[in-house]
Amino acid sequence: MIKLVFCLRRLPGLSRHEFLRYWLEEHGPLVRSHAEALHIRRYEQAHSVESAAGDALAAVRGAPSPFDGVASLWFDSMADMRAAGATPSGRHAARELLEDERRFIDLPRSPLWFTEEHRIV
Template identity: 60%
Template sequence: MIKLTFCLRRLPHLSREEFQDYWLNHHGPLVRSFMQAMRVRRYVQTHSLGDAALSAGLALSRGAPEPFDGIAELYWDSREDIEAVGRDPAGREAGRVLLEDERKFIDLAQSPLWYNEEREIIALGETSHAR
């Protein structure tokens, strides 16, 4: 599978709560409505907890930048599926509509995105019995 990872920062005029509400309750259903045209197999939103105290020591120990407000992950079966979306008028229109909506709540210039493949190191449900 090929995955698009999109690390999101909200527009400055939005609170974290406003951003997450719009993303979950407006943009999420919009993405779902285009899943066939875009050949998307899976879509996951990861929302930040917004708990500065919980993350402060972790960020400080690594010299990390300001945290993201969330991460979006979209999955496709293959690179060919992604390329087919670009050739399909319905796929291109879906991309246009989604980008137009993203401009309403995401600071696009501060939100990196890239295609990638996962390499699972610890599987769900796996336990260690080392002694």
């Protein structure tokens, strides 16, 4: 199993509330509608939570400003994910998702990478 981790920062001009609402209520269903074409096995959104405890922990560690959220997408394998992207329906789905992401995500400030998970606890 391969996981894509995408740390999201919202576009300037969007409030945190606007960003999180759009991501959950508009983009989430769009991802769901393309999951089969893209061979997405699981999709989760982790929305940041504002808290004094989180601010204090970040300050003690010297952490950078937080992301607005983290998207996680699971695929059976890199080969399976690439195969999905090679089909007309997969390419259409990927284009549609990217077009939508440009509406609310500051893409140049939102890193993403693939991972292999190792459960410790």
